[in-house]
Amino acid sequence: MVELLSVAQAVDLVLGYAGHFGTEQVPLAEASGRILQQTISAERAQPPYDRVMMDGIAYRYGTGSVLECRGVQRAGVPGQELAEGAVCLDVMTGAVLPQGADTVVPVERLLRNGKQVQFEEGYTPEKGQFIHRKGSDCAAGHELLSRGLRLNGPALAVLAGNGHATVEVAARPSIGIIATGDELVDVDASVRDWEIRRSNEYALTGALVSRGFTCLERSVVPDDLARTILALEKQLARHDVLVLSGGVSMGQFDHVPKALMKLGVERVFHKVAQRPGKPLWFGVGPEGQRVFGLPGNPVSATCCATRYVIPMLLAGQGVVRPETYSVQLAAQASRVPTLTRYLPVRVTHDESGRAMAMPHPMSTSGDFSFLAATDGFVELAPGEGLAPAGSHAVFHGW
């Protein structure tokens, strides 16, 4: 018996085809969650002027604690000149520090009597207080955001604050999701005793959409070689990535590998030493299309999408921060001697901050219903016996 490809080998092969799907320029308000493909530097020094940090007055330190207020320095206008002597200007948070002033006193510390402003009893300001100095955060040209960042709220604000109304992000591949199998009926059709509703396409849709991959088309092909070839030919012409489920096992009606071969899709591998998901098929089409043949079993398909399809797509976007992380097993779990095991778990953080992974009881890999109560799976290396409670494993989220 030929030795099966290990998970690490198979992942390496898939990532070798991660490629890149180009970039596109999108308006800032639509860029949330997209992957940055340019370096963002400070447009100006930050802050761009000596910035008042509190509502109150600005004055020259040492000119006294009873001051004559000579006017208002609002935000959004050039800095005024402060006259000599025991004088001040009212200032607003965010305003330019008036020229000649060097200290800000907050309004809560002031008593007012007409134009006369007096510090409250016993209050002594510190020279220079409540001024956010020009350039103290960064100089102009300082790198603020780097490629591969997933744009969250603060990153969008940095882009806006530095004059980027649009931003260059990774273009998203067009993805065809294809279900196979004569036993599958539509979600809204009536279902007979021997039939099952199609569901893998929705599990895949959820996994893809939650990562921002929204260029999706769902279709279905029957268990017939000629029609499988026709359908796949059309899908290959339309998409950068195909994700099929079903039809890759060893059954005589598993036409997918045959059909793909006919269409010039070169097999990179078929079968991986993993449970579930052993029959996984991966190949590359004549135009470089990445083609995944996931097993039809819903748990297998979901695990394989999580372990192979998503990482390849994220790598293709240039994402620098991994989604995976280490967790502790909250209960023991049995390993499989020669296969990597994907064990669905729910992850919660205990009070001390430990990420605890609780395996969900499951009867068979066909038992899909329980997966919605889990967050992803942990990967257990091939081995004898049990992985004890408290041992560490890498978690992959759905």
Add this chain to the structure above:
Amino acid sequence: MVELLSVAQAVDLVLGYAGHFGTEQVPLAEASGRILQQTISAERAQPPYDRVMMDGIAYRYGTGSVLECRGVQRAGVPGQELAEGAVCLDVMTGAVLPQGADTVVPVERLLRNGKQVQFEEGYTPEKGQFIHRKGSDCAAGHELLSRGLRLNGPALAVLAGNGHATVEVAARPSIGIIATGDELVDVDASVRDWEIRRSNEYALTGALVSRGFTCLERSVVPDDLARTILALEKQLARHDVLVLSGGVSMGQFDHVPKALMKLGVERVFHKVAQRPGKPLWFGVGPEGQRVFGLPGNPVSATCCATRYVIPMLLAGQGVVRPETYSVQLAAQASRVPTLTRYLPVRVTHDESGRAMAMPHPMSTSGDFSFLAATDGFVELAPGEGLAPAGSHAVFHGW
């Protein structure tokens, strides 16, 4: 001096107005990330028939190890009747177990010679193997998904598998994001030395969109009471929730509270014992509109949105699983004696699964650029001295 509202008190007040924005029915393929508002039960027993789990043959245990193959039991068709004696049927994964068969032998264990099928040397099947028994996962009517679940891939698959082409999810409130402040210029305008570009609206957009709140309108009002009233009147009529930033401090041009009062928005509170974000304002409009007046400082606005706006919106959707979790401080951090401190951090899981929160060095609360390198903040209770490295705190993600 009046004692400031504590964070816990302020959060309670805000959550008291979480309300609910109704439900809507959406197609399954558009439901990813939405919050389920119905209970989903098993349409049928799962699996709905005795289901073959491997490609191979099905036979009656004990009839021998050399069998005559009488045909094929494909998936998607009713179960055939297996004849008496040492006979078998080819079976496909997912097929109905033929009537009279009780055991499946995988194709890898078989030698074939025309119609004759023989087990490989030394192979002994177990009676009943590789059959996923009808109802073994759950009975018909068993509750599979409950209200308040955020729909991920597996949940969508469960919905599809149980005949739900559409699903009832929480409707999303319409949200108006409003920037105030004369010093603010548009992202694509030229900016003068004393001006700052508007950015809070993008930080808020990112926070909202990443949680699925996409019914957003962004607008801006100048530092003028009459125009602020006009603009806010229009926004109150259009939205369920208003999130303003700026104009809530004590400056004489901070018109927001005055304008809101004129428009019949009742103040629930103004100011909270927290840093940053002390000037936070919250009120409720005549039609029940929730109105947040966030401080204009970008770090303050982002922290307040994370601590108040997002939790209220999630509670309004009926989300049952909290987004927050405990982490360990990777470095010591100073507390503030009388204020809750929000300390921006980057969270990584170490090899043993501990979530470690690394505070980001920051000069002032006006230093916004660094926030894009953080994941959220930890909340440090008011107190003297330092929170030591290794101590625990609750993390709130951006």
